[in-house]
Amino acid sequence: MSESLIVTLSLIILFLPLTGFTLTILLGKKVPKIYYTELLFISLAMILSVVIAFFKLGTYADKTIISSFNWINMGFISQGLNKYIELGIQIDNLTVIMLVMVNIISMLVHFYSIEYMHGDKKYTRYFAYLGIFTFSMLGIVLTHNILMMYIFWELVGLSSYLLIGFWYEKPSAADASKKAFLVNRVGDVGMFLGILMLFMTYGTFTFDDIYHQISMGVIPFNSGFWLTVTGILLFMGAVGKSAQFPLHVWLPDAMEGPTPVSALIHAATMVAAGVYLLIRIFVMLTADAMLVIAVIGAFTSFLAATIALTQNDIKKVLAYSTVSQLGYMVMAIGVGAYAFAFFHLITHAFFKACLFLGSGSVIHAMHHEQDIQNMGGLRKKLPFTYFTFLIASLTISGIPLTAGFLSKDGLLAGTLAFGSLTGHWLIPAAGFGVALLTAFYMFRLVILTFHGKPRDEDRFEHAHESPKLMVIPLVVLAVLSLFFWYTPNPLGADQGWFLSKWVVTPQTVTPEFTRWNFMQLEHAPKAGEHVIHSNMYMEAIHHAHYPAMILSLIMAGLGIFTAFLFYQWKKVNTDKLAAAIKPLYLFSFNKWYIDEFYNGVIVKALLVLTRVFAWFDTKVVDGIVNGVATLVRWVSIGGKYFDTYVVDGFVNFTAFISGLFGIILRKAQTGKVQTYIVFVVFSIIILLILL
Amino acid sequence: MSLFDIFFYLFALLTVISAFFVVSVKNVVHSGFYLLFTLFGVAGLYVLLGADFVAVTQVMVYIGGILILLLFGVMLTNKITNVEIKSGATNVLPAIVVIGTFAGALVSIITRTNWSESPSPAPQTTIGALGKLLITDYVLIFELLAILLLVALIGATSIARKKNENASEV
Amino acid sequence: MDINSLIVSLNLIKPEIVITILLFLVIAFDLFYKDNAVIPYITLIGLLVSLVFAITGLPFKENAFSLTNSQYGLLAIDPISSFFKIIVLLASIFVVLFTIISDEVENLKIRKGEFYTLISGMVLGMLFLTSATDFVMIYVAMELLSLPSYVLSGFMRLRDRSGEASLKYVIYGSVSSGIMLFGISLLFGITGSTNLFAINAYLTNQSINYLTLGLSIIMIFVGIGFKISAVPFHFWTPDVYEGSPITITSFLSVASKAAGFIFLIRFIFTGFTNGVAQSGFWNILPVFDWQTLLIIIAVSTMTLGNFSALWQDNLKRMLAFSSIAHAGYMLLGIAVLSNQGILAVMVYFFVYLFMNLGAFLIVMIFADKIQSENIDDFRGVGLTSPFLGFALAVFLISLTGLPPTAGFISKLYLFFALVDANLIYVAVIALLNTVVSLYYYVRVLKHLYLSKPTEATPVIKMSYSVNLLITIMLIPVLLFGIYFTPLLDFAKMCMSFLIN
Amino acid sequence: MLQVGLNHFLFVSAILFSLGLFAVITRKNAILVLMGVELILNAANINFVAFAKYGTGGLHGQVVSLFVIVLAAAEAAIALAIVLNIYKLFTNVNVDEIDNLKE
Amino acid sequence: MEGFPILTLITFLPVLGMIFILLIPKESKFQIKLTSLVMVALQLVLAGIMMSQFNYNAGGVFEQSSFQFVEKVKWIEIPGVSWLGTVKIDYFLGVDGISMPMVLLTAFVSLIALISSWKIDKSVKGYFALFLLLDTGMMGVFVSLDFFLFYVFWELMLLPMYFLIGIWGGPRKEYAAIKFFIYTLFGSVFMLLVMIGLYFSTTETLTNGSKVFTFNLLAMMDKTNFTADGILSPFNPHNLRFIAYIALFVGFAIKIPMFPFHTWLPDAHVEAPTPISVILAGVLLKMGTYGLLRISYPIFPEITRELMWYIALFGAINIVYGALCAMAQKDFKKLIAYSSVSHMGYVLLGMASLTSVGINGAIFQMFNHGTITAMLFLIVGVVYDRAHTRGIEDFGGLASKLPVYTGFVTVAFFAAIGLPGMSGFISEAFVFVGAFSVPAIRILTVVSTLGIVLGAGYMLWTLQRIFFGKFNEKWSELTDLDTREYVMLIPLTIIIIFLGVYPSAMLNIMNTSVNVLAKFVNETSFLLN
Helix, strand or coil, X not given: CCHHHHHHHHHHHHHHHHHHHHHHHHHCCCCHHHHHHHHHHHHHHHHHHHHHHHHHHHHCCCCCEEEEEEEEEEEEEECCEEEEEEEEEEECHHHHHHHHHHHHHHHHHHHHHHXXXXXXXXXXXXXXXXXXXXXXXXXXXXXXXXXXXXXXXXXHHHHHHHXXXXXXXXXXXXXXXXXXXXXXHHHHHHHHHHHHHHHHHHCCCEHHHHHHHHHCCCCHHHCHHHHHHHHHHHHHHHHHHCCCCCCCCHHHHHHHCCHHHHXXXXXXXXXXXXHHHHHHCHHHCCHHHHHHHHHHHHHHXXXXXXXXXXXXXXXXXXXHHHXXXXXXXXXXXXXXXXXXXXXXXXXXXXXXHHHHHHHHHHHHHCCCCCEHHHCCCHHHHCHHHHHHXXXXXXXXXXXXXXXHHHHHHHHHHHHHHHHHHHCCCHHHHHHHHHHHHHHHHHHHHHHHHHCCCCCCHHHHHHCCCCCHHHHHHHHHHHHHCXXXXXXXXXXXXXXXXXXXXXXXXXXXXXXXXXCCHHHCCCCCCCCCCCCCCCHHHHHHHHHHHXXXXXXXXXXXXXXXXXXXXXXHCCCCCHHHHHHHCHHHHHHHCHHHHHHHHHCCCHHHHHHCCCCHHHHHHHHXXXXXHHHHHHHHHHHHHHHHHHHHHHHHHHHHHHHHHHHHHHHHHHHHCCCCHHHHHHHHHHHHHHHHHHC | CCHHHHHHHHHHHHHHHHHHHHHHCCEHHHHHHHHHHHHHHHHHHHHHCCCHHHHXXXXXXXXXXXXXXXXXXXXXXXXXXXXXXXXXXXXXXXXXXXXXXXXXXXHHHHHHCCCCECCCCCCCCCHHHHHHHHHCCCHHXXXXXXXXXXXXXXXXXXXXXXXXXXXXCC | CCHHHHHHHHHHCHXXXXXXXXXXXXXXXXXXXXXXXXXXXXXXXXXXXXXXXXXXXXXCCEEEEECCCCCCEEEEECHHHHHHHHHHHHHHHHHHHHHHHCHHHHCCHHHHHHHHHHHHHHHHHHHHHHHECEHHHHHHHHHHHHHHHHHHHCCCCCCHHHHHHHXXXXXXXXXXXXXXXXXXXXXXXHHCCCEHHHHHHHHHHCCCCHHHHHHHHHHHHHHHHHHHCCCCCCCHHHHHHHHCCHHHHHHHHHHHHHHHHHHHHHHHHHHHEEEECCCCEEEECCCCCHHHHHHHHHHHHHHHHHHHHCCCCEHHHHHHHHHHHHHHHHHHHHHCCEHHHHHHHHHHHHHHHHHHHHHHHHHHHHHHHHCCCEHHHHCCHHHHCHHHHHHHHHHHHHHHCCCCCHHHHHHHHHHHHHHHCCCHHHHHHHHHXXXXXXXXXXXXXXXXXXXXXXXXXXXXXXXXXXXXXXXXXXXXXXXHHHCCHHHHHHHHHHHHHHCC | CCCCCHHHHHHHHHHHHHHHHHHHHHECEHHHHHHHHHHHHHHHHHHHHHHHHHECCCCHHHHHHHXXXXXXXXXXXXXXXXXXXXXXXXXXXXXXXXXXXXX | CCCCCHHHHHHHHHHHHHHHHHHCCCCCHHHHHHHHHHHHHHHHHHHHHHHHHCCCCCCCCCCHHHCEEEEEEEEEEECCECCECCEEEEEEXXXXXXXXXXXXXXHHHHHHHHXXXXXXXXXXXXXXXXXXXXXXXXXXHHHECEHHHXXXXXXXXXXXXXXHHHHHCCCCHHHHHHHHHHHHHHHHHHHHHHHHHHXXXXXXXXXXXXXXXXXXXXXXXXXXHECCCCCCCCCCXXXXXXXXXXXXXXXXXXXXXXXXXXXXXXXXXHHCCHHHHHHHHHXXXXXXXXXXXXXXXXXXXXXXXXXXXHHHHHHHHHHHXXXXXXXXXXXXXXXXXXXXXXXXXXXXXXXXXXXXXXHHHHHHHHHHHHHHHHHHHHXXXXXXXXXXXXXXXXXXXXXXXXXXXHHHHHHHHHHHHCCCCCHHHHXXXXXXXXXXXXXXXXXXXXXHCHHXXXXXXXXXXXXXXXXXXXXXXXXXXXXXXXXXHXXXXXXXXXXXXXXXXXXXXXXXXXXXXXXXXXXXXXHCCCCCC
């Protein structure tokens, strides 16, 4: 398979979902069954991407295939040369892996949705939206330049908007979709500014060109600081899309969309785009930028994990878990654990999709009941769902034999190494803390949902295992969450093909004085050699590996154990515990709190003011968004008045003065001819004086 | 103080004082009579200035024509039974202020001006010279005046005649 | 002055002679011929003949009725005077046509002869005024113009408003002319002559008292200002315009004004100018600051005219104020004190003739039918009577000075002159005035088109001849807006007297 | 000072002019207003004749004054006719009361 | 095509149609509409032919030889005398890359607006006659290369617009119409003054070697044509070029409409009938920015450079202020009107950068705003036609009742937000890229990006309030789009998406000219110090 064929096929993969979308949306009314084409195309895309991946990873593993064309002539930039915007695709190992991942999950979700969405009156449109989403997501994956990434970035935002608001009759859904889009926009503006900085400095949008120029020492305003700023601005895009603090608030709300959509977009693919962006720009991140990223990632993951502890809505738990895991990945980028960030992205995609689809199955079975307090004991009714859900939960908790163990372990090792090298110990501390919390809340979820006695007998009676079309994707995803896809060694992925052959940490191109000193290379890389980091770093990683593995295992085990202790064996009365640590509990349980807050019960809010996190989350973070919205509204109302009374008023005032002038003049026109003559004589005198 | 000066002051006083009464007395008919003296005084001034023909014309046209016309006007615009042929005043204050200023300016300007004077006195009798001027240099104006008078006549009759025209007029 | 030069002079004033004959003919017909319906047509023919003579007289450039021992005379027959004669005669012709159409005057069958006699008298006065170069002539011509106009403004003599108008007019007019006469007498005292050329010669060579000269000029200006209704001598205008028969109003607003303007131009150019520079600017004698005076007057005239017009509900009154404003614009052209300025005035006048008379004509037709001049009664007329409405719209737009109408061209040339003379700030004021004027002109359009026609709104259909007349007036307004070469060529040709 | 010269005549004319103007402005009766106008014209005439004698104008001044007298007559005739008409319409001739035409 | 007067034809075709219409009796409404349609459609065909013949490599801007479809004939020529120079005005038409997009836009939007006018039932004859006259005025502005001609066309539009708003408008139509009229006239009188000033400062050399004053815009761009003492001549040490620039700028700014001269716009839009809103937003607003590019920039390059920060400042104010005002609106149409204010701010910002990219973006934004806002107003018209209200709060949940309509609305709204894949994104991105690359206005650019978020905010909020949420049963009678509305909306949608995907189709037309313009403005040193 030649390179050009790979390019062609990639393009076919890219445009297949778009074609499906176009056909479905245009013909949806006339031909209700048209969505089959969409299904067909996505399956085709999946197969093709696997084929490509096979050949690319097999034959051209060390090669980056780039194909581009001039899209727009921008006019002169300098020296009278016309500048062109290129569109192009860049196919490297990451790209194909992402292609496979996106297509697989997308296809599974498509099939899953056939049953899940059955009977919805906007059935065909749903598939159309999935198509446009897949197209956009593939665009992000394939692009070789930052502008095109931004374009598709916005398009996934659009698809997300459409899908979150799919049931727009529900005001909450309409609200959530709007909120998602707007919050993302805030991040996007930062990203856009970052792009502007890049273009201003380098005159191009293409990643390779930019990195090449950076390595030549060209940096914005000739200052390392501004390179950092550029990196952070671009990171803002990721903050929005990957739901990082402080823009994470949209993601939990986005659960208003259909569950398969949550699985596809808000768990597996779109939200990971932010991480993908960071991976793409990894080489130009300075030490300072990375530190910021690491801190934000760590903080987000901790924040979300604590919230997830007490949520009762099955999807909300998963949503916060997603935020938390995304924080992990971002943190991994921040600490330089590039490969593990990507690795975790892929594994997370599979297990989180599995979890969401599993929850969808539960919800489907429970007739759209989402509160886990009304569930329980579903293990018997939904065996397949339970089983797959359990595997995925183990994966996310980082239990050996799962892929999650591998990625999480490496990731945590990275943070540990980072901590040891830089002294920022809080970051690994957060990482391990979150590992504990993750295991706990996931198993809390599993136990409350599937174990124990059914708490809602009525619903329980009617619950039944989902149809095959829903179960098969679960199984596939659960299988994909296992270790053997990535490495033969269930305890370490370092030697596996995934990390040793496919995903190679690139050498940073930032000027030396902006790097971490441990990323300083001792020698120039030889041709064909993947020199990732300095020996110092490699050693640190190496040293961190086993402690990290052990520690994370302990944490996971502890978490699971506690969960069982609390919920399965009920050795601890959770209610009492909650009462005992009521402040902390309410903190986490903030959902309630928002509602009350908006119902005007601010007094109550003040009572739990001590609970810093909840306060922080609901009032400061969410509140800033809402408050800003309110403020903006006030300002805009003010603007309206300003417009009506001041600007317009000025004009009208002018008119008024003119009118007044006219009236005064009219006073002179008395109708008495003798008065006129007085005026005449008077004017003679005046004129005489004037002259 | 020559006889010329005495006559001047006489006529000037006559003119100014009677003019003052013209503008100040209430009775319109009295005003008319004071106007007679004013015009007469002016005629006297003409004579002093060596303009005998102008003076005669002044007496004939003004006193014999215009004044009579005005008095007729007074009669016609007041019912005969109406004894009080009086007229009030309006705008007195502004008039005093404005005209006072104006007159002051006028007088001060006039007295300060260096007029283009020529020492040669006017010829003794002006009638012949005037007549010649009228039919040579000013013949056009002379003829024009004739037309003007005709038009004025027609205009005046048109507006003042009693006969009622077409009833459809608003 | 011998008989030969008299005959030569008479040859030069053929238009005036024709009008004189016309005057007598009208009187004769009125007296001896029962059917006075022919009188308007006789007047028309007379005016046309006079117009022909005026046009053929364009090449003349001579002094007529010269005084003894002097090369200058009472009259100067030159192209610019012919130009204004043409304006006056055209206006008269149109006004006579209006009168034929108008119900107002047509109802006064029995006094038709008088009406046309007086019109002819006015025309005669104007014609003489266009070429008068001697103050005696000027004064007499002005009186000849004024006296019939006093009568005509009160011609609807049984109508209160008309009578009141004539009273105000006559009082205001005679006081103005009295003041002017006093000014003339002062000027005569200063310079020893009433002839403009002689005055010029005296002012060029002798030193004079600035204040006295200023006083006399201002007093003379009262008379001129009265004729052209320049602020602050305009007070009569709205009242008289409103009260007079509409045909007379339109006549006063164009012809009478034209006569006043040519007098002013001549007064300044002949009396106070010492030749013309190559650039077209006049070498004004440093005895009087004409420019300042004219700019003050012009700016206040247009500003007051426009602002006063803003709130007028009576259309005639509004047009009266609008004509005051236009006088302001034209005064600006003179204030430039250059050939360019005069050219602008001439172009302006030619266009003004058509657009202003046109507007008056339509308003007259409407007012005749609606029996009201109030703007509120004109609601929706434009919709029920499309052609008349369209014509009025064009005339009003032209009065505003928007392209592609001739009104734009006339303003354009005015601003040319102003900018050329570096009077930018004046130009700005004038332009802002244009914006103000838009408001009240458009207000008419608003009532005409934007208001819904009511039951009472009449559908006005005029005869073909009337429509033809309107079309004839529309054509120059539209044509010269797009292609103004002929207009400019004509005006420039008439300017030639100023070149030598 | 008492020696009569041009200025003395001009002085008289100035006063006459002012008084005429005063009459025009202040008197209510239209006929009195007209009388004021006549005073103004007479003032101008005095000037003309005076300048004719003392100035360089010569007889031209007198000619002008002649014309003015004639014009004054014509004007007076027309004005009176108008006043009569007003009297017919309003049954009075008080100028200040005839102010229907105004803003 | 050589010698074929295509520009005259495209400009005066509507007038021809107007004459036909005036000859048709007013009862034959269908014939009147058909005639107009044919004329406007022919105009679009001509524009298409022009585009197919257009030479992408000819620069234009300041040299006549590289203008295309040039028609130059003597219009007015009055031989001079000693004190009055020869007055010569040419009938001078031509297009280059700056005007060509505008010609296309005018032809296209006119056709759409005409179709939208199909339902007009009141005084049909007058409406379509005025409409066609307006069309001529707009087209004329974009193809004139003589200032005098430009001005005539500029003013020619005012009156039809006044009547179209005033007669066929909403309840406060009279107020809105007069406000529009006065505002624009106020602006244009300053333009007139500058025009005259330039006339007296520029000479053109005739074939016989004599120099005459000229209105030729291209001659005014050549420094060597300025006289030594003209008031707007750079050679005159006391020149008034700065003031003239401001005056001209105000004239154009009112049309744009730029803060604080924008208040006529919401009123005019709210009261105008839908097709007129479409024309107003689609074409008329572009004249302001077009005028800046065509006249202010090349004739006053040094002052343009001096003031570019202020232009950008006003651009930024427009963007943010317009968006904030839009957000507070309760009237659907007013909201769109304010969004126009905001979007025209991008044009100003892009122009202020004086870079090829920025100006490219600005012109492209002009075109895109033309199409997108046209679509938005049509959309408002659709719902207003049915519900007879435009209050945003009056609706709710329309999406389930009118799915197709909602689809179009979504497309239009997202186009307005600047979603990639739609034309608006490219132009906004260009504007930002251009503006950001200039250090002086970088901060302003950053501030302007706020518009991206705010724009999305009010658009989506509106979308939600009108179309999402609970269906308001009051509107259960509403019907989805009819054929006529499809015919209007589909072409617009196609153009918006096509240019979003393949913007080069438009950008290539303007590119050469914009490069020339940017180079000209940046390199021509009129400053003689």
